[in-house]
Amino acid sequence: MTALNLEGNRLAEDRENMHIAIVGHVDHGKSTVIGRLLADTGSLPEGKLELVREFCRRNARPFEYAFLLDALKDEQSQGITIESARCFFKTAKRNYIIIDAPGHIEFLKNMVTGASRAEAALLVIDATEGVQENSRRHGYMLSVLGIKQVAVLINKLDLVDYSREVFETVREEYRAFLEKIGIEPSCFIPVSGMRGDNIASLSEKMPWYCGSSVLEILDAFEGEKPEQDKPFRMPVQGVYKFTRDGDNRRIIAGTVEAGTLTVGDKVIFYPSGKISRVKSIEAFNQSKKDKLETGYAAGFTLAEQVFVSRGEIATLAGQLKPGVTSRIRANIFWLGREPFRKHKQYLFKLGTAKIGVTLEEVVKIIDASSLAVTSKDFLDKHDVAECILKLDQDIAFDPPDVLVQTSRFVIVDNYEIAGGGIVEEALADIHQATREKVHLRNIKWEKGYVEEEERAERYSQKPTLVLVTGKKEINRKQVAKVLEKKLFEQGKPVYFYSMGNLLYGIDADIKASVKNDKKEHFRRLAEVANIMLDAGIILIVSVIELTREDVRQLSLGINHEKIVTVWLGEEANTDVEIDLHIPETFSQDKTVATIKEYLQKKGIIFKPW
Template sequence: MTNAQEKMNIVIVGHVDHGKSTVIGRLLSDTGSLPQGKLEQVKLDCERNAKPFEYAFLLDALKDEREQGITIDTARCFFKSAKREYIIIDAPGHIEFLKNMISGAARAEAALLIIDAKEGIQENSKRHGYLLSMLGIRQVAVCVNKMDLVDYSQKTFEHIQKNYTEFLAQIGLKPKFFVPIAAFKGENMIHPAESMKWYEGPSILGVLDGFEKAPSVEKRPFRMPVQAVYKFTEQHDERRIVAGRVESGAIAVGDSVVFLPSHKRSEIKTIEGFQAAARTAVSAGYSTGFTLKEQIYINRGEIMCKAADILPLVSTLLKVKIFWMGKSPMVLEKEYKLKLGTAKVPVTLKAIHKVMDASELRKTEKKMIERHDVAECTLECAWPVAFDLTGDIEATGRFVIVDQYDIAGGGIVMEMVEDQQSSVREQVALREEKWDASMIGADERQNRYGHGPKLVLLTGPVGVDKKSIAKQVEKSLFDQGLKTYFLGIGNLLRGIDADIDRHKKSRREHVRRLGEVGNLFMDAGLIVLATASNLDDDELRLLQEILRRESMLIVNVGTNHFREGAIDLQLDEKASVAENVLKTLALIQS
């Protein structure tokens, strides 16, 4: 075994008893990948116990051996062809183990899907086909097994081929090959079968060797979900490193970059590594890190892109396909978490368009997505996320849904849906693109002031005293030596907002201007205290477009009308100002 040799992860799926173990066992034995004498030993055991030999017994025997730690060769089921080495990922066929099947299959580069010639297309033949398509496995060969049981009938084979091709076409999957096999007899496994001369295509091993390693994504647009921004100051390391793994494309020192969804811009100064040769460029697949020319505020979850490339989409609304594995169904109105790239955002199921029982692909009018269902639906995120359509860039076009503590669903992005914020988002993108930055970096300011900028926005019903709290908090921060400013809403209304009326229709523009003024004060490095009565969820979303979400703190005083999780602190209007001030201070300094 040499590591220079190419390796390919494959998964073998199919309905229970359609012959997965036989295919695996046969591949192992016919390629000479079994420990010496093993096959004979198992056959002999079967004879002694007067039971017919099955390849499943061979796999069980290998497993036992592995568990006793006798051989290392079989620890991961693998076999070799002249071309490469194959690693078979364990993927149980039983529906109860769908989570394991998916965990395994998600790592595969190619798949063999086994269908029993006699039993024909069964529930899991369809479900597994659908899941392979959603998991992004494009190289699929369908093996019509047990051809010996149907007298090697070309008609039976073609019937299955036709029906299954039609089914897969509905889900946009086109298998590369259909191969008639009799795995138990080894027919069409390694060599062409005498018994099926009417079949002119390659054997299973030929099919596998014909699969290509995943096409390189180096030429695609550059995408790197930011895992973290590191600064190890305590270890006397002054580098500020943006770290992540390049998921697509390539980038070099001197390239202009833009981070989405914030639209912040900078330029690659250096490519960092530890105990590695110096690099001036890096491409897809590498976990790496960069220092930037202009120090900007960015956080985990953003996607670093090359400014010259086609950029990802940004929205709070996504049209997706989901498959659900959760114990409880996915329902409307409930808050889940969406994880896409390194972003993690609260999300709700906004609308279900179609629910399909994965095995039947029937459109139903269900109001929930149940375990093992596949659905087309629209998701609404609490704040904007950057993503690609799955057809464009896979790594940033798929996501998982977390229910409580567990991953309960997986999905792919089909379309972007424009939300109300799309026009302001464009304006902010332009603002950031053309931003005239001062010579003083944001981090320099932060170091000098001893704190980062923040906008603390107090809201709640009209008539509830928010200003006293805001002003007291400002005073208290000021007394501690912090750079802070109370931004009076009235001062805006009669100043910068003097050209627009105070009618309800103009509210959105007032909020937008509040956000933009707040953005300037934050750029100056201040902790800004502002008040605005009666803000609602939509207005918060608008502010989140204009300002960096993570440096904005929303405090609601009195009755709370916001959606779950929208605010950072709820204050009781009946509590004393002093008490509310303390709570707000604690939030700011947490």
């Protein structure tokens, strides 16, 4: 379509682009409205309109603007592209990209994809049919997607003799619906897409209507504003160090979702609570900057090196803290082929974090059309519901009224994005006390002058906690000890530690109650591991029948990326996520060699054996 619009659209440098979604019940006239907008703003290829009129005349069909869209689609094969999903037109104020989500099947999936990019929406209702199921459903989805600027076009007024009464009846019915879902529409416009009434200009056919035309209301919509004045948020996309060409910068990279960052600022990464200061702002082929603003895909280096990884959110000390939790209440819409069920593992993606999640409870399901509340134990395709989710790790997030970008998430089922949602609030979880202790420990932690990376380079290894686990009868300790010995012989700083060592040493004061306080037991193990790993050591711990919750507890104290789980013998009988499974048929030598190989492959041990 650029080919068509180059002349006018792009002449003015840097005109504003606005994405508009158009939604509504089937056959209520979306295509006609789009066709009209394109025709009346002069956005059509020369002669196209006449061509379609001629075609209709010859085939004895009444001319419809919707045919225009079809005709334009045909032009794709000649390389000029207007396609059903995106149409472009312009007004004196700015360029518009209309996102239409065609197709009745899978409509919601396409609508969500399209509308999530939109800053405003037009919702079309046929005056002769009135409010239909999808008029309500689409309105509801707009509210779930957070699109607040909505204009309702009540279409085909020409077919009801431009009756004010019909218009007002439909308007009142739909207004009542929108009110219930918290949408306050910018306006209701009586239109005829077919005749062009009140589309590009006000029509004389409806002298009783004193509002704006569709074009006027589009121009009145406000463009997206960068969240410059909000607290600084940058989800970490990666920590880069490209040493190959002698570049020693360690750059924290990500896109700034809100706020600003200045060199010298004290940054806190959540959920880990790690703290450092900004040393420099980094960019390629750009003059040196000392301030980062919202919207930039940026990078910065730290004055003191701390271990942070993809998935954390960089924030500023002294500003509003994000929420940190592993249990949330959220509004979810489900798009998956398979239902969203309890006791099943899914992936949860928020910002750049990606962690395991399970459905704990469906609080209530809201019928998107009738708004009736029902209850079920699972979500079917197209259900919208309030749910409680339990995450495998802590996440950092903001409530939607603080910043939507860090409150929205998606759920992945079997490789596919199967649902989306908004975190409404953090719920109490059993980890709150530990989390607070760890955050305080991170704030108070006094570091020496040796950097973690220097140690890693010296020892040729990444400090890691290797958990050797398996069923009761399996000799985990023996394997762990032989592994320690092997690694040691290769010159690796490595240490074997058994749970018994913990129990009679550090746990001596609570030993009696450990059975009841497994959580505290693992909190202490995490603290031991934290010291050992900070010293650059590979710590090998044998644990009986490790569970997901145990690992969860450990990962509060040390980054979960530094934990490797090895299961020995037959199939795991716990829910733990296993990195490496060693079959029972393996000899001890083969077992140890396999673990070694794994650590090497994962880049935990650098030098070849």
